[in-house]
Amino acid sequence: MSEQLGNQVVELFILIWCFGCAWALIALLCWSAWNTCRHGVQQLKRLHGIPCSRCIYFTGDHRLKCTVHPCTALSEEALNCTDFEPAPCYAPHPQRLIKPSLSLLVSRVKVDPMA
Secondary structure (H helix, E strand, O other), rough: OOHHHHHHHHHHHHHHHHHHHHHHHHHHHHHHHHHHHHHHHHHHHOOOOOOOHHHHOOOOOOOOOOOOOOOOOOOOOHOOOOOOEOOOOOOHHHOOOOOOOOOHHHHHHOOOOOO
């Protein structure tokens, strides 16, 4: 009888221990996911603070992003750029300018057939 009671106590202890380990693993997984998301949001906030795209020296071209600091443009080193000058809000972005094609210019020219 005491041997059977001892086995039941050991089985109960193992059951409680496994249950606790499973919940500890789930808690560790949730904590790790929360910590990763929190660090990711902090990193995104820091990267969204890079002022290059709002600067007058920003070209918008992938070959030369900035005319003053081309190596540090759009990087974390540009967070405290001493040459930052805010672009006027009315100035269009260089990539958004629509260059008229030759066909548009030709179609706008009116030719007088009588001349």
